[in-house]
Amino acid sequence: QSLFLINDEIADIVKNTFSGFSDLHTLGLDFNNLTHVKKSWFTGLTNLHYLSLSKNKIEQIDPGCFKNLPNLHLDLQHNLLQVIDPVWFSGRRYLSYLYLGYNKAKIEDIEENTFRDFSFLTTLGLDFNRLRHVKRSWFPFLQGLSFLTLSNNKIEQIDPGCFNNLPNLLHLDLERNLLQIIEAAWFFGHSNIRSLYLGFLTLSNNKIEQIDPGCFKNLPNLLHLDLQRNLLQIIEAAWFFGHSNIRCLYLGYNNIRSIPFNAFQNLNILDELSFLTLSNNKIEQIDPGCFKNLPNLLHLDLQHNLLQ
Template structure:
């Protein structure tokens, strides 16, 4: 592992008390300091004029002067832990090779004096966090090659015009967790290389598109957790290179057809946790490159049949926790490349037959925690690529035998927390592809000889919490591939038939039943290595024998 040497220096203790530790390249410095906090580090012999990475720990304003750093002529990175109210002009004089300057967690800091960064042409990263800054033009003068400026958590109320023109090469600007309410026109003027801007967790109420005049290279814009209530027409038209736009956690109620004009390269759009009620049919029409669209936790109750028809490159769509009772035909007709669709917690009651037309590439579908009481025939016929389906937490009492027609690639099916009286069946036997089936929390009281025929290829099966009282002998003979079986919290009294037929079974859960004995000969001849049971219901000697059998088998497997 490649490391770099850092030195800890307290001016009050003197240069002979400097301590050294090694930090892995790209390791978080604050995390590393927390790890060594309280540990005794030995003083070291070091040539002061060769030190490149210095941590200065000061609790007195007397150290706020150029003399503090004068002995260190080759510093490249400074991490300043202090309680000073001001970073004084001249403090960093003669440190002309400085590349990084970090001032975290100083709640007393209010002012950066003009001249602090004079002649810092090699400084590329500046981090000042968790202070109480009031910024004035000229504060950042002297850093013409600065690439990254992090000012998060500083109680900043506004960005004065002209403040940023002194750092024309800036590529990444972090202003999150401040109190900024508005952006003045052309505030980012003269920053042609700005690629990433984080304005999250501020108090922005109005959007000023003129703030971004001549910012042509921006790829990432985070406006999440502000107070934006509406977007102006063509709000982002000046940001035609934008790749990621995060508007989560605002108060947006409506999206107009012009809201996202001018974003031909947009790949990611986050609109979670807003107040959206209406989405204009043409809102997303021009987002031809969009790959991820997030609309979770809004108040959308309906949208037109063509809202998503031009999102041909979309791969992930999250729409959970809205309020839509019905999914009609061809709603997702344009989602030809979508691979993951999340529609859980929507109060959804009805799926139209073949509602999924257009979802030709879908692999993961989440319909959990809705109010679906029945599946129409051929409910998923239009989604032949489906591999993972979550229907947990609905009101299903039975499964239409035609519901899974044409679904030949389904591997994971979750039907837990419904009202099913029996496992699903299928007339075409195409549920044999399922390897993981969750039926927990239903009302399956009996397993008959044919109960599991449709899912004979299952490897992991969860039947816990059903009130299951009877398993007909031979039921598990057809599911010989099972390796994990969960039967917890039922009314079973024995599992002999399970152990007889499941030769590949490795794990079984039987706690919360009426089981107080296991045939040890059957257990010895099985492949089980894990059993979850109620030990207090078994004789102590039997518990010990079961434990010995499992331990011995684990040792055999490890050899």
């Protein structure tokens, strides 16, 4: 069963309003004027799985507010939250989806152990905030996380081994931040973990000028790598050392001027690459045979360059 009270200018909810709705599965309270989320609102909602409170004016949330809501998918996007307080979620072990993006007040940091009880969390959205430093201490308990978006922040720094405690992370979105270098240590620093499950990595629209050699070797399942709209000037085979599974590589909208013969020369790199885009660069020269070590390449995009 579902109940949607959307765009009704609701500013508060009377205690126990939903106490007789024990079979309610979905509750939508979007586009209202709620400022304070109270624990008393959710009494009796033992079967609630989807709660959307997006596009309100929420600044305050009661401690343990979501404690008795099992397997919850929680949307708190587009509010006025400035911090993520662990007490909101105390006793809340089975949260599966949490969206905290687009907060107008902009979250700038996350307290250590905020997600301590979130071992069942699969999706975490922290986009469109003011995060600057992604810390390893944020993620020690998120063993089940598969989708993490940190796009549209102001991220300049990522701790070594930051993602090592996310063994099931499939999709990592770091688009539209202020990163200047991709460090190999992000993916394997200070850890005994030999490889990560990551399949989709988005780093477009940053200020990336440098990529560490062998940066992706601990990501054997990486299929999709987006490096568009950065400040890369060259392509180096060393970036992909030890990696052969990438299918789609996006290098458009950079400052690449030439593609040398050895750009993809090393053996056993990019053997599975089928889609390569180099459009909207400043490419004037492509050396003969530079793509010969890409045996499965099906789509090559060189539009909008300076080739004659």
